Amino acid sequence: MATGREIAQLCGVSVATVSRVFNQPETVNEDTRERVLRVAKELDYRPNESARALSTKQSTMIGLVWDTDHRRPGWRHPYLQDLLIGLKSALSAHGYHLLMLATSGDAREVGASLADPVGYVNMTRRHHLGGLVLIDSGSDAEAFEAFAQSGVPCVALDVAVDGPRATYVTSDNSGGARAAVAHLVGLGHSRIATITGPPGNQPSDARLSGYRAALRDAGAEPRAGYVVAGDFYRASGTAAMQRLLALDEPPTAVFAASDEMAVGALLAARAAGLRVPRDLALVGFDDIEIASVVDPALTTVAQDKPGFGVAAAKAIMAMITGGGPEGPVVLPTQLVVRDSCGAR
Amino acid sequence: MATGREIAQLCGVSVATVSRVFNQPETVNEDTRERVLRVAKELDYRPNESARALSTKQSTMIGLVWDTDHRRPGWRHPYLQDLLIGLKSALSAHGYHLLMLATSGDAREVGASLADPVGYVNMTRRHHLGGLVLIDSGSDAEAFEAFAQSGVPCVALDVAVDGPRATYVTSDNSGGARAAVAHLVGLGHSRIATITGPPGNQPSDARLSGYRAALRDAGAEPRAGYVVAGDFYRASGTAAMQRLLALDEPPTAVFAASDEMAVGALLAARAAGLRVPRDLALVGFDDIEIASVVDPALTTVAQDKPGFGVAAAKAIMAMITGGGPEGPVVLPTQLVVRDSCGAR
DNA sequence: CTGAAAGCGCTTACAG
DNA sequence: CTGAAAGCGCTTACAG
Numbered sequence A, B: 001m002a003t004g005r006e007i008a009q010l011c012g013v014s015v016a017t018v019s020r021v022f023n024q025p026e027t028v029n030e031d032t033r034e035r036v037l038r039v040a041k042e043l044d045y046r047p048n049e050s051a052r053a054l055s056t057k058q059s060t061m062i063g064l065v066w067d068t069d070h071r072r073p074g075w076r077h078p079y080l081q082d083l084l085i086g087l088k089s090a091l092s093a094h095g096y097h098l099l100m101l102a103t104s105g106d107a108r109e110v111g112a113s114l115a116d117p118v119g120y121v122n123m124t125r126r127h128h129l130g131g132l133v134l135i136d137s138g139s140d141a142e143a144f145e146a147f148a149q150s151g152v153p154c155v156a157l158d159v160a161v162d163g164p165r166a167t168y169v170t171s172d173n174s175g176g177a178r179a180a181v182a183h184l185v186g187l188g189h190s191r192i193a194t195i196t197g198p199p200g201n202q203p204s205d206a207r208l209s210g211y212r213a214a215l216r217d218a219g220a221e222p223r224a225g226y227v228v229a230g231d232f233y234r235a236s237g238t239a240a241m242q243r244l245l246a247l248d249e250p251p252t253a254v255f256a257a258s259d260e261m262a263v264g265a266l267l268a269a270r271a272a273g274l275r276v277p278r279d280l281a282l283v284g285f286d287d288i289e290i291a292s293v294v295d296p297a298l299t300t301v302a303q304d305k306p307g308f309g310v311a312a313a314k315a316i317m318a319m320i321t322g323g324g325p326e327g328p329v330v331l332p333t334q335l336v337v338r339d340s341c342g343a344r
Numbered sequence C, D: 001c002t003g004a005a006a007g008c009g010c011t012t013a014c015a016g
Helices: A004-011 A015-023 A029-044 A047-054 A080-091 A117-126 A140-148 A173-186 A201-217 A234-245 A259-271 A289-293 A305-321 B004-011 B015-023 B030-042 B049-056 B080-092 B117-126 B142-149 B172-186 B202-217 B236-245 B257-272 B289-293 B305-321
Strands: A059-068 A099-100 A131-135 A154-157 A166-171 A192-196 A227-229 A251-256 A283-287 A298-301 A329-331 A334-336 B061-066 B099-100 B132-134 B154-157 B165-169 B192-195 B228-231 B253-256 B281-286 B300-304 B329-331 B335-338
Touching: A004 A029, A015 A154, A059 A117, A080 A099, A080 A131, A080 A305, A080 B080, A117 A131, A131 A140, A131 A305, A131 A329, A140 A154, A140 A166, A140 A305, A154 A305, A166 A173, A166 A201, A166 A305, A173 A192, A173 A201, A173 A251, A173 A283, A173 A334, A192 A201, A192 A234, A192 A259, A192 B257, A201 B154, A201 B305, A227 B329, A234 A251, A234 A259, A251 A259, A251 A334, A259 A289, A289 B289, A305 A329, B004 B015, B004 B030, B030 B080, B061 B117, B080 B099, B080 B132, B080 B305, B117 B142, B132 B142, B142 B154, B154 B300, B165 B172, B165 B202, B165 B300, B172 B192, B172 B253, B172 B281, B172 B300, B172 B335, B192 B202, B192 B236, B192 B257, B228 B236, B236 B257, B236 B289, B253 B257, B257 B281, B257 B289, B281 B289, B305 B329
Parallel strands: A059 A099, A059 A131, A131 A154, A154 A166, A166 A329, A192 A227, A192 A251, A251 A283, A283 A298, B061 B099, B061 B132, B132 B154, B154 B165, B165 B329, B192 B228, B192 B253, B253 B281, B281 B300
Antiparallel strands: A099 B099, A298 A334, B300 B335
8 A cells, every 4th residue: 555655755746745636636737746646546546544534534434323233133124235225326426435333232332322322423523424324213213313413414214304414315105105095095995994104103104194195085084993003014014904804894905004014914814814905905115025026916105215325325415515404305106006906 | 522632631641641541551550540531431532533543554444345336236135134233233342333335436436346356455455444344246256356365354255265364154055955955855855956046156056065965865866957057036046947847857846046036936836837835845045034925935944144244243353353264154054944845 | 836844633662 | 650752644724
């Protein structure tokens, strides 16, 4: 690893000039600039990132807050990989790396926990991170609010935050849910129930309101017992479906606020001797891999998974280079009609 | 963010002493040490990482090489999330963060591509990374070999590498495959075919050899046309199954080297009017989520997914703190019997 | 257009 | 046990 000083000596210039060549090229004479550039290239010189960060108080890293080993060991993001692909690619395009921050549980207190957002904020200062991307695990709202207020640029995924340098990206959950339920209405269903995510969770609540809106559009409203809460995971879908089937007048169609719950519901329906979609129409949300693999293949509302990451990257870069936060980014969703709704 | 100097002034000591309190506590007088510690705690002092890295030439970050936006945009790791959870948690326990390195495609040439492993090696030097974790995307062997030879500590996942400071972790692929096929043999099958992963790929080849070994154990050997190559993805499983069904004497059982391909094979079998497991027994590999969701639920060989990450973290930490590389880590696998093999 | 100097915040021999 | 000093490699006013 060549250093700036070596380049300088080889070129007969000062290190300041070498530095300028890379940071304010227009301020240096063309001849010397090219000489420096050539030598730098030969030696494959690249500025040391630690030194640069120390000096400029800015690194080329964005922090990722993703709570893994904390209270909810079983928690999983429905499409983390796609999200990361989008995020990493878009960040790469700006020359930024993604730093997955260590979380608590270690001996040396280097990691932080969401119970102590200050720890993360400190970490971003110590590493001179450009900002923070916050991946929600369903109930981090308070912690995220603390980040948002801290003043470090941050963008949250799927949770509404507000702060001087904070924004968030989310899908058009209510619109997607509305389209899904409208589709069910269009198929002639009038007894449409929903299995929601955890109350208070932003996408969960939005999907529920989309469900209500679609019923309203149809001049109807949810029957008693037709809104039952799950937690986005499969088992809760099964339990919810069982409750729905126990009603005096069970639904003929169910909109589940996640594919996982839809699958859970499917299992429950099957166990109860119902055939999907003939006896029960089912629509999910997310369009994760299992949706297309399950039998019958699940009709669902697709989210733009890599788009999530890309949008987050864009938003954070805008705050780093530009100024204040822009409004929340709302990604379009798309109804994917497969077999579980009975449209085919 | 308090600096060491502030602590020093407040305590009436030099910055050197403050530094010692954190790095070689035993060399400083107990009273002053506690005074420093107390003040440091009050101000929530933590050493600036950039400065520390610049000075010690060591950061608390491990690089992650994960090729995303390159040639194979469709590539997916079967269980990246679990792997990352294990990796991140185990690294956190040592106070290390995970840096997902930017890849090529950006204007500023900050990212590297696997076609140019040197770029990554430079990056690890510039950031003073402790080492590199290499996630294989099926055909990165040559690039990984270059990393392994570079001298930077690195551990590859699922691809055998060799170098002065390099090792790898993988599952007991051959043992797992052998157990799976032995199970099929135990169920009375004698016409057992296999759908392999891409030839040359380490897990793929190992699984194939496990298949052969199990047949040999049974005093048999693969019939002509009973070994057909896929690429680990679903579509290739479907295609392979179609070829198997076109044989004069089609198999009564199939071991697919991945769950994705097993699902593909299942679809093909179903399309051909076969019932699984009655007409065809099927076993997969990986135990990813879809395995338990598909109908019939897939019998498969489970890998220790978070264990992969944990093992990688352990190996890299050992090389950072200790010295030379230890031998490859081989994780045990486990046969998970569900419905697709007909054992129930 | 370019250089000398100071500074970013820490660590580590070297004296004492 | 502790301080003064040098150094890590870069950037950025400040002069010239």
